[in-house]
Amino acid sequence: MVDVSQHELVPEHTVLEDDTLEEVLEEYDIDRTDLPKIQRKDPALPDEAEIGDVIKIVRDSRTTEQAIIYRLVVE
Amino acid sequence: MTNVHYNVDDDTIAVVEDTDLPRRLKDEVYETLEAREGATVEEADELAKAVESRYLDTRVDPLDPVGTVSAQSIGEPGTQLTMNTFHYAGVAEIDVTQGLPRLIELVDARKTPDTPMMTVYLEGEYATEREKAHEVVWNIEATKILALGDVSTNVADMRVQIALNEDTLEERMISAEEVAGIIEDSLGVKTVQQGTQIEFGPEEPSYRDLLQLVEELREITFKGIEEVSRVVIRREELEDGEEFVLYTEGSAFGDALEIEGVDASRTTCNNIHEIHRNLGIEAAREAIIEETNNTLAEQGLDDVNVRHLMLVADMMTNRGEIESIGRHGISGSKESVLARAAFEVTVNHLLNAAIHGEVDDLDGVTENVIVGKPIKLGTGDVDLRMGSTTSGNSQAD
Numbered sequence: 266m267v268d269v270s271q272h273e274l275v276p277e278h279t280v281l282e283d284d285t286l287e288e289v290l291e292e293y294d295i296d297r298t299d300l301p302k303i304q305r306k307d308p309a310l311p312d313e314a315e316i317g318d319v320i321k322i323v324r325d326s327r328t329t330e331q332a333i334i335y336r337l338v339v340e
Numbered sequence: 341m342t343n344v345h346y347n348v349d350d351d352t353i354a355v356v357e358d359t360d361l362p363r364r365l366k367d368e369v370y371e372t373l374e375a376r377e378g379a380t381v382e383e384a385d386e387l388a389k390a391v392e393s394r395y396l397d398t399r400v401d402p403l404d405p406v407g408t409v410s411a412q413s414i415g416e417p418g419t420q421l422t423m424n425t426f427h428y429a430g431v432a433e434i435d436v437t438q439g440l441p442r443l444i445e446l447v448d449a450r451k452t453p454d455t456p457m458m459t460v461y462l463e464g465e466y467a468t469e470r471e472k473a474h475e476v477v478w479n480i481e482a483t484k485i486l487a488l489g490d491v492s493t494n495v496a497d498m499r500v501q502i503a504l505n506e507d508t509l510e511e512r513m514i515s516a517e518e519v520a521g522i523i524e525d526s527l528g529v530k531t532v533q534q535g536t537q538i539e540f541g542p543e544e545p546s547y548r549d550l551l552q553l554v555e556e557l558r559e560i561t562f563k564g565i566e567e568v569s570r571v572v573i574r575r576e577e578l579e580d581g582e583e584f585v586l587y588t589e590g591s592a593f594g595d596a597l598e599i600e601g602v603d604a605s606r607t608t609c610n611n612i613h614e615i616h617r618n619l620g621i622e623a624a625r626e627a628i629i630e631e632t633n634n635t636l637a638e639q640g641l642d643d644v645n646v647r648h649l650m651l652v653a654d655m656m657t658n659r660g661e662i663e664s665i666g667r668h669g670i671s672g673s674k675e676s677v678l679a680r681a682a683f684e685v686t687v688n689h690l691l692n693a694a695i696h697g698e699v700d701d702l703d704g705v706t707e708n709v710i711v712g713k714p715i716k717l718g719t720g721d722v723d724l725r726m727g728s729t730t731s732g733n734s735q736a737d
Contacts, residue, residue: 267597267618271605274615274623302660309620322622327629327646330363336621339660 269308276324278309281335286319289335303336314338346370348384355385359392405705405717407655410648414632417641418443434572434587436610442635446628449656449664451613456567458596458609460586466601473573473584476601478512480588481571483563488512488519489536493554498545500553504536514563526560527553567592594618612662621657628653628662676700678707 269275281289290297297319305316314320318338326332348370356369369388373379379387400406422439437445437454445453460480466472485491489504504516520533523540531540542549570589575582588596593614597604609615610631616624632649636642655670656663663669667684674680677700681689692698702708705715714720 267604269619272619272623273605274608274626275619276622278620278622301654301658303621304660307620307660308618309622324622327650336660 275309276322278311278314279321279323280311280314281319281321289319297337300335300337302339305338305340310338316340346374348373349381351381352379352384355381356388359388361388361392361395365391365395403716403718403721406651410651413644413648414636414652417636417644420641421636421639434570434589438635439639443632446612446632446635447652447656447665449612449662449669453611455589456591456609456611458568458586458588458591458593459607460571460588460596461603461606462584462586462601463603464601467583467603468581470573470584472601473586475513476599477571477573477586479564479599479601480568480586480596481564482561482566482568482590483512483514485519485557485560485562488514488562491554491557493550495547495550497541498547498550499539499541500550500557502538502557504538506536509536512563519562522560522562523557527556529553565590565592565595568596616662621660621662624662625653625657628656674704676702676704676707678702678710679704682706682710 270278286297300319303310303320305314310320316338320336320338322334322336324332324334346367352373356366356373359366361369369391373384373387418440421443434457435455436442436457441454460476461467462473462476466476485502488508489502492501492503493499494501502519504519509516509519516533516536516538520531520538523529523538524531527540529540529542531538533539540553542553568588568590572587572589574585574587576585591609591611591614593607593609593611594617596602596609597607597618608627612624612627612631615627629646629649632652633642633644633646636644636649652665656665663673665671667680671683672680677689677693677698681693683706693700700707702711702713703716705717708715
């Protein structure tokens with residue numbers, strides 16, 4: 266099987282811990298359902314990710330050094 | 341404190357790091373200071389402050405209609421794109437849809453592009469040796485029977501006869517036995533194979549069945565990926581030496597990644613759905629930006645700011661799957677009935693909304709334009725009140 270995370274188009278995906286998630290939601294003043302989504306079957310998802318988890322994605326940004334965004338795992 | 345690799349003194353670092361600038365701009369400030377040796381800390385501070393104020397000026401203001409600005413910024417240069425499906429024989433003689441048709445294809449999120457293609461990078465010695473690279477080519481390019489030998493029909497005996505070419509078989513690394521086996525499996529006939537000769541025919545003598553068999557025989561893919569009709573091999577210059585890169589007509593991204601010798605970390609294709617399926621939504625977002633940007637750049641319109649394209653890609657991938665811009669995608673999934681009706685197929689939306697008793701909360705822009713209320717953008721979202729105190733201080737809410 267091909268290791269998807271090695272591809273240059275795929276940024277780093279990690280599952281976000283609950284307490285850091287609280288901070289993030291507070292900072293943006295949103296609910297977790299307001300976050301962009303990622304599908305459960307997404308090949309880049311870490312194996313341990315479950316529906317309802319929030320994934321932290323660190324992109325190499327075109328406009329700044331790194332951009333951190335979050336996606337909610339959905340069905 | 342962050343590491344600074346520039347030849348500037350600590351005080352200068354302190355004043356630059358103190359600003360509200362992103363990393364890259366800070367680095368550029370350092371570079372400039374380094375180039376102008378002997379800049380005092382005061383001068384450095386002045387420079388950093390000037391850059392910072394310019395940076396803060398150019399940031400998007402709260403309540404700016406970024407979507408509308410993006411639409412205009414992509415739409416205007418879009419009028420200068422080539423209108424007809426102009427096939428461009430740029431990279432290695434492979435036709436690729438360019439210009440406006442390609443841009444439309446991308447934002448419409450078509451299931452398959454008009455001209456699917458892959459750019460296959462190779463790893464290790466496959467990338468440096470032509471022989472090895474060719475091995476990968478034969479594993480990707482679909483090999484049909486006509487590439488392997490001659491097919492003739494013997495009507496008198498009701499037999500199909502294939503004379504395979506020995507050199508081609510060796511070159512494409514497939515044996516006559518394998519060819520015969522594949523024919524048996526896919527056509528369900530008994531074959532007689534002797535050396536490079538293969539013979540078979542219909543069970544019952546029937547002229548129609550015989551012709552049918554020949555037709556089906558031509559369709560069989562003996563080796564490689566069925567979707568890929570042609571592979572072009574090209575030698576490309578690198579910083580340290582050169583490597584072979586394959587360009588394919590037709591694409592099957594998932595299959596190609598599995599093939600030995602293919603560099604699964606760089607190989608890409610121009611079908612954003614295939615990228616989504618195999619690499620995930622984030623890679624698809626990158627691919628949308630990359631493809632739209634290249635399409636514009638190809639036509640000399642690369643001065644479109646990449647942030648507009650990033651916004652488009654963000655919207656298209658927001659729900660974890662690729663949605664098109666338009667009534668089947670983003671515009672069609674808007675909450676507001678009036679906003680949807682204002683876009684396309686007005687009557688259908690209004691009729692369905694009436695049947696289902698939908699309610700419009702008038703939160704968005706379009707619906708407020710329709711009913712003639714101020715929109716919640718820019719100054720439209722801010723309530724101003726004159727101060728009533730005599731001291732002249734006015735207050736803003």
